[in-house]
Amino acid sequence: MRTSNDTPADGSAPASIVALSGGVGAARFLSGLVQETGSDPVVAVVNTGDDREFYGVHVSPDIDIVTYTLAGVVDRKLGYGLARDTFSLMERLAELGHESWFRLGDRDFANCLHRTLRLREGDGLAKVAEQIRRAYGVQAHVLPMSQEPCPTLVELTDGRKIHFEEYLVRERAPDQVRSVDLSAAGRATPAPGVIEAIRAAAVILVCPSNPVVSIGPILAIPGIRDALRTSAAPVVAVSPIVGGSPIKGPASQLLRGIGAEVSALGVARLYRDFISGFVFDECDAELESAIGELGLATRTTDSIMRDRAGAARLARCALELARDLR
Amino acid sequence: MRTSNDTPADGSAPASIVALSGGVGAARFLSGLVQETGSDPVVAVVNTGDDREFYGVHVSPDIDIVTYTLAGVVDRKLGYGLARDTFSLMERLAELGHESWFRLGDRDFANCLHRTLRLREGDGLAKVAEQIRRAYGVQAHVLPMSQEPCPTLVELTDGRKIHFEEYLVRERAPDQVRSVDLSAAGRATPAPGVIEAIRAAAVILVCPSNPVVSIGPILAIPGIRDALRTSAAPVVAVSPIVGGSPIKGPASQLLRGIGAEVSALGVARLYRDFISGFVFDECDAELESAIGELGLATRTTDSIMRDRAGAARLARCALELARDLR
Numbered sequence: 144m145r146t147s148n149d150t151p152a153d154g155s156a157p158a159s160i161v162a163l164s165g166g167v168g169a170a171r172f173l174s175g176l177v178q179e180t181g182s183d184p185v186v187a188v189v190n191t192g193d194d195r196e197f198y199g200v201h202v203s204p205d206i207d208i209v210t211y212t213l214a215g216v217v218d219r220k221l222g223y224g225l226a227r228d229t230f231s232l233m234e235r236l237a238e239l240g241h242e243s244w245f246r247l248g249d250r251d252f253a254n255c256l257h258r259t260l261r262l263r264e265g266d267g268l269a270k271v272a273e274q275i276r277r278a279y280g281v282q283a284h285v286l287p288m289s290q291e292p293c294p295t296l297v298e299l300t301d302g303r304k305i306h307f308e309e310y311l312v313r314e315r316a317p318d319q320v321r322s323v324d325l326s327a328a329g330r331a332t333p334a335p336g337v338i339e340a341i342r343a344a345a346v347i348l349v350c351p352s353n354p355v356v357s358i359g360p361i362l363a364i365p366g367i368r369d370a371l372r373t374s375a376a377p378v379v380a381v382s383p384i385v386g387g388s389p390i391k392g393p394a395s396q397l398l399r400g401i402g403a404e405v406s407a408l409g410v411a412r413l414y415r416d417f418i419s420g421f422v423f424d425e426c427d428a429e430l431e432s433a434i435g436e437l438g439l440a441t442r443t444t445d446s447i448m449r450d451r452a453g454a455a456r457l458a459r460c461a462l463e464l465a466r467d468l469r
Numbered sequence: 470m471r472t473s474n475d476t477p478a479d480g481s482a483p484a485s486i487v488a489l490s491g492g493v494g495a496a497r498f499l500s501g502l503v504q505e506t507g508s509d510p511v512v513a514v515v516n517t518g519d520d521r522e523f524y525g526v527h528v529s530p531d532i533d534i535v536t537y538t539l540a541g542v543v544d545r546k547l548g549y550g551l552a553r554d555t556f557s558l559m560e561r562l563a564e565l566g567h568e569s570w571f572r573l574g575d576r577d578f579a580n581c582l583h584r585t586l587r588l589r590e591g592d593g594l595a596k597v598a599e600q601i602r603r604a605y606g607v608q609a610h611v612l613p614m615s616q617e618p619c620p621t622l623v624e625l626t627d628g629r630k631i632h633f634e635e636y637l638v639r640e641r642a643p644d645q646v647r648s649v650d651l652s653a654a655g656r657a658t659p660a661p662g663v664i665e666a667i668r669a670a671a672v673i674l675v676c677p678s679n680p681v682v683s684i685g686p687i688l689a690i691p692g693i694r695d696a697l698r699t700s701a702a703p704v705v706a707v708s709p710i711v712g713g714s715p716i717k718g719p720a721s722q723l724l725r726g727i728g729a730e731v732s733a734l735g736v737a738r739l740y741r742d743f744i745s746g747f748v749f750d751e752c753d754a755e756l757e758s759a760i761g762e763l764g765l766a767t768r769t770t771d772s773i774m775r776d777r778a779g780a781a782r783l784a785r786c787a788l789e790l791a792r793d794l795r
Contacts, residue, residue, distance in 0.1 A: 235579030
C-alpha cells in the first residue's frame with residue numbers, strides 16, 4: 144500500500160510499515176504483511192524481554208521466531224526452531240547432567256552462538272539481528288526493541304519471581320500469576336533505529352501478540368510509547384484474543400495477572416492511548432460498540448491465521464483500516 | 470601386571486601405571502594398555518599444549534581423543550571426534566561466515582561446551598576431564614598436564630608463529646618449521662595430581678606420541694621432568710618413529726625443526742635423561758646397539774597398532790620391559 148507520507152514517484156524512500164512484534168503470532172502476521180506490502184519496507188520492532196542465556200549462548204526467542212518464519216525455515220508445527228534441525232548437542236548436554244527444558248536444535252544453537260560471539264566482539268543485538276536476517280535472505284528489517292538486557296519476570300502467587308521463559312517453558316505457564324515485572328525494560332533504552340523507524344513510519348501496526356509479555360515490554364521502554372502517541376502515522380492494533388481466549392500461549396493467565404479483561408475489548412483498553420484503529424475477530428462483533436466508545440476505528444474479520452492466505456487477509460484488513468485513518 | 474610397589478593382598482591401593490600421552494597414537498596405545506593392566510589403575514597424563522578456543526568453547530584435542538578412544542566412542546576412521554556425530558552446528562556457522570577449518574561434531578561440541586561452562590563456574594580442567602571420562606564410563610584416569618594455558622606455537626621459516634592446531638589442521642603441517650615454542654608450558658604448573666601420580670607410580674610409560682609437540686609440552690612444565698628423573702619406578706618410552714618416519718602426523722617436520730634425528734634413536738636421545746627402557750619397532754633392529762649405548766634397556770616388537778590386539782601387544786612389550794627393570 145501507499146500512504147500520503149511517501150513519495151515513490153521521485154525515487155525517494157518508500158513508505159515504511161513498522162510492526163511491533165512478539166513471537167509466533169506476530170511472525171505469522173508478518174509473513175502475511177510482507178505479502179501485502181510489496182516493495183514498501185517492513186520494520187519489525189521485536190520484543191527482547193524473553194531473551195536469556197541458555198547453555199552459554201544468548202537466545203533471542205522472538206527475534207529468531209520472526210526471522211525463521213519470514214525466511215520460511217521455521218519448524219511450522221512448533222512455530223519456533225528450525226525445520227529439519229538436529230538435536231545432538233542438546234542430547235549430549237542432557238547426558239552430561241545439564242538442564243534441558245529449553246530445547247535448542249543444533250543449527251538454531253549455531254545462530255545463537257554466532258550472536259554470542261559477535262556480541263562478545265562488541266557488536267550490538269541490532270547489528271547481529273540484521274546480519275542473521277540478511278543471511279537468511281529476509282527482506283523485512285528485524286529490529287530488537289532494545290540492545291540492553293530487559294528480562295521479563297513473572298511473579299507467581301507462591302512468591303517466586305521467574306524469567307518469562309522459565310514460566311512459559313519450564314513451568315508450562317501456570318495460572319497462578321500475581322504480577323508481571325517489566326522494570327528492566329522500564330530502565331532500558333530503545334535500540335538504535337527504533338524511535339527513528341516509528342517517527343518515519345507511514346503506518347504502524349501492533350501484531351496479534353501477547354499484550355502483556357510481548358507488546359508490553361516494548362511499550363515499557365522509555366520513549367517508545369510516547370513516540371507512538373505522537374506519531375503522525377495511523378497506529379492499528381490487531382487483537383490476539385478471539386472469543387475471549389488467545390489463539391495460542393498464556394495470554395489469559397497473564398492478562399488476569401495484571402488485572403485486565405481477557406477479551407478484544409480488554410486488549411483495546413491497554414492500547415487505547417496510542418492506537419487509532421483496532422482489528423478483531425468477527426466472532427467478537429458484539430464488542431464493536433464498546434471498542435468504538437474508546438475512540439477507536441474498528442474493523443472485524445476472520446482473524447485466525449490458518450495459513451499464509453489467512454495471514455495475508457488479516458494483514459490486508461489492518462492496512463486498509465490504517466489507510467482509512469490517514 | 471604387578472610390581473614390587475603395590476600391595477594388593479592387603480586390599481590397599483594397587484600399582485598405578487602412569488602414561489604420558491598425546492593424541493591418536495597415545496590413545497591407541499592406552500586402549501591396549503588398559504587391556505593388559507587388569508585392575509591396576511592407569512593414569513594418563515595428557516598434553517594440553519594443543520588446547521585452544523574454537524567457536525567460543527574450550528577444545529582439549531588430546532584429552533578428548535584419549536577419552537573417546539578409551540570409551541570406544543571415537544570415530545575410528547579419523548582417530549578423533551565421535552563416531553556417528555552430526556555436523557549441523559559447524560555447517561550453520563560456516564554459512565554465517567565463520568572459519569570452519571577445525572571441524573567439531575555436534576556432540577563433540579557439547580562436551581567442549583560443557584567444559585567451557587564448568588571452567589566458567591570455576592572448576593579446573595582436571596575436574597572437568599575427570600567428569601567427562603566418568604560420564605563415558607572410562608576406567609582410566611585422564612589428567613591434563615596442567616590447568617593453565619600452555620599453547621604450543623610453531624614458528625615457520627617465513628617468520629610466522631602459529632598455534633599448533635593452526636599448523637596441523639589449517640596449514641596441513643608444512644615442512645617449513647624453524648622452531649617449536651613451548652615457553653607457555655615452561656611457565657605453567659602441573660595440574661593437581663600429576664606430580665603425585667608420577668611419584669606414586671609403579672610403572673611410568675611414555676606413549677608412542679610426537680616427542681616434540683605431544684610429549685615435549687608435558688616435559689616442559691617445571692617439575693615434571695625432574696619428577697620423572699628421580700622416580701623410583703622404571704620409565705619406559707615407546708618410539709612413535711618406525712623405519713625413519715612417524716606412523717601418523719607431522720613428527721618428521723617437527724623433529725627436524727628442533728634439530729633432532731627422525732629415527733627411534735633420535736627419540737631415545739630426547740628422552741635419555743629420564744627413561745630407563747625403550748621399545749621400538751623390529752624393523753629398526755639395527756639401531757639397538759646405538760640406543761643401548763645411551764644406557765637404555767631395549768626391546769623390539771611389531772609396534773604398528775593395526776587393531777586392539779596390536780595395541781595390547783605393544784603395551785605388553787613395554788610393561789614386560791618395565792618389569793625387568795624393577
